[in-house]
Amino acid sequence: xxxxxxxxxxxxxxxxxxxxxxxxxxxxxxxxxxxxxxxxxxxxxxxxxxxxxxxxxxxxxxxxxxxxxxxxxxxxxxxxxxxxxxxxxxxxxxxxxxxxxxxxxxxxxxxxxxxxxxxxxxxxxxxxxxxxxxxxxxxxxxxxxxxxxxxxxxxxxxxxxxxxxxxxxxxxxxxxxxxxxxxxxxxxxxxxxxxxxxxxxxxxxxxxxxxxxxxxxxxxxxxxxxxxxxxxxxxxxxxxxxxxxxxxxxxxxxxxxxxxxxxxxxxxxxxxxxxxxxxxxxxxxxxxxxxxxxxxxxxxxxxxxxxxxxxxxxxxxxxxxxxxxxxxxxxxxxxxxxxxxxxxxxxxxxxxxxxxxxxxxxxxxxxxxxxxxxxxxxxxxxxxxxxxxxxxxxxxxxxxxxxxxxxxxxxxxxxxxxxxxxxxxxxxxxxxxxxxxxxxxxxxxxxxxxxxxxxxxxxxxxxxxxxxxxxxxxxxxxxxxxxxxxxxxxxxxxxx
Numbered sequence: 001x002x003x004x005x006x007x008x009x010x011x012x013x014x015x016x017x018x019x020x021x022x023x024x025x026x027x028x029x030x031x032x033x034x035x036x037x038x039x040x041x042x043x044x045x046x047x048x049x050x051x052x053x054x055x056x057x058x059x060x061x062x063x064x065x066x067x068x069x070x071x072x073x074x075x076x077x078x079x080x081x082x083x084x085x086x087x088x089x090x091x092x093x094x095x096x097x098x099x100x101x102x103x104x105x106x107x108x109x110x111x112x113x114x115x116x117x118x119x120x121x122x123x124x125x126x127x128x129x130x131x132x133x134x135x136x137x138x139x140x141x142x143x144x145x146x147x148x149x150x151x152x153x154x155x156x157x158x159x160x161x162x163x164x165x166x167x168x169x170x171x172x173x174x175x176x177x178x179x180x181x182x183x184x185x186x187x188x189x190x191x192x193x194x195x196x197x198x199x200x201x202x203x204x205x206x207x208x209x210x211x212x213x214x215x216x217x218x219x220x221x222x223x224x225x226x227x228x229x230x231x232x233x234x235x236x237x238x239x240x241x242x243x244x245x246x247x248x249x250x251x252x253x254x255x256x257x258x259x260x261x262x263x264x265x266x267x268x269x270x271x272x273x274x275x276x277x278x279x280x281x282x283x284x285x286x287x288x289x290x291x292x293x294x295x296x297x298x299x300x301x302x303x304x305x306x307x308x309x310x311x312x313x314x315x316x317x318x319x320x321x322x323x324x325x326x327x328x329x330x331x332x333x334x335x336x337x338x339x340x341x342x343x344x345x346x347x348x349x350x351x352x353x354x355x356x357x358x359x360x361x362x363x364x365x366x367x368x369x370x371x372x373x374x375x376x377x378x379x380x381x382x383x384x385x386x387x388x389x390x391x392x393x394x395x396x397x398x399x400x401x402x403x404x405x406x407x408x409x410x411x412x413x414x415x416x417x418x419x420x421x422x423x424x425x426x427x428x429x430x431x432x433x434x435x436x437x438x439x440x441x442x443x444x445x446x447x448x449x450x451x452x453x454x455x456x457x458x459x460x461x462x463x464x465x466x467x468x469x470x471x472x473x474x475x476x477x478x479x480x481x482x483x484x485x486x487x488x489x490x491x492x493x494x495x496x
Contacts, residue, residue: 048131358393419444
């Protein structure tokens with residue numbers, strides 16, 4: 001005979017308080033976003049007016065520009081609302097938020113242009129063009145700034161997050177919890193778990209609530225809705241379990257109607273980006289179609305050409321900096337300016353990666369002596385206070401200036417601007433089948449490992465990020481990584 005699980009009184013009371021506080025934070029963040037959007041739109045209209053007319057009165061006006069400004073701002077905010085630019089499910093994470101904001105603004109710009117052509121009210125096209133260009137860019141930038149603020153607050157435990165109840169068998173629940181904790185800024189805070197009835201320990205007086213890892217078990221598959229309510233969960237994530245059949249999931253969806261609780265299904269499929277995933281309903285089943293990774297084609301050609309153009313201009317414009325760094329290296333320590341090391345590139349082809357020398361001459365021969373002080377896991381050798389690094393080398397490494405000569409490797413076609421970290425031959429010799437997939441693309445000067453912590457990452461996390469990039473790369477993701485690289489370098493995160 002199974003025992004029904006009821007919410008622990010202390011846990012329920014605490015969850016009620018935290019849930020109300022989280023709901024308030026969510027409302028405050030949405031209000032902040034609306035206020036920022038209104039400010040950016042009004043500022044863009046003002047900039048558009050000044051840029052077009054300065055302080056002079058616009059000629060041939062049939063409708064005062066003050067009325068036009070108020071109407072345009074109001075309609076713009078309404079369009080953002082209608083386009084679900086304030087949907088809590090996209091705020092704070094992913095690209096959908098930016099896409100909806102930019103798409104709504106561009107659609108409004110097109111509608112205004114067509115309407116202006118048909119009605120001919122005499123509104124300056126230059127004013128509208130400047131307003132919409134500044135407004136669209138400003139809205140995206142403002143959302144990005146607000147998101148970064150939210151991410152910092154979430155990491156510190158102060159920001160609004162979705163309260164998530166995870167439903168599934170023990171192994172799948174623990175795996176999903178581990179994945180979500182790896183990115184706390186994503187905004188999913190696990191507040192409880194529902195597991196199969198047979199695994200639930202009956203409540204006993206004096207014993208603490210049952211835990212699964214560090215997640216409290218708040219119910220079983222029979223009490224999912226009640227358990228979600230007791231811990232103030234606003235989202236239920238269903239992961240793998242044999243007992244959770246299609247009919248039970250359908251009934252769960254019916255039970256959640258009107259409750260304000262979202263239902264999401266987390267398949268046993270990780271590290272696959274959205275563009276490769278397509279859902280197709282077949283015979284009433286939502287089949288998930290996963291596209292194969294794209295390792296060649298037009299996009300790869302465009303990437304190669306663009307990166308070589310950027311590398312050419314980078315080498316040309318940083319030549320004075322090259323000469324200055326070379327002089328400082330010579331003055332700081334004995335030895336050559338450049339350090340050339342054999343690395344493994346695409347399809348296992350070896351090449352010489354170029355760097356400014358940051359260590360004493362003969363540093364490679366000293367690795368065995370320092371092996372006991374290695375602070376890295378896996379196949380890498382890393383030390384925070386490596387005695388082989390010169391004074392000038394520490395400065396160069398802090399701001400990644402030692403990697404500037406790798407633009408020459410990009411010009412040669414040996415490396416890319418964005419890609420996995422170029423490994424040593426000794427590392428590749430110990431690769432297993434999965435890790436070797438890093439060699440399907442050209443290594444990069446920067447990559448996900450660079451913008452996610454660099455040397456602070458464990459070997460496993462670095463490999464996971466590299467494989468994720470290999471499987472899911474796109475020109476858009478490359479641009480995002482290049483943008484984040486600037487912040488990572490300026491903040492010198494994980495650089496030693």
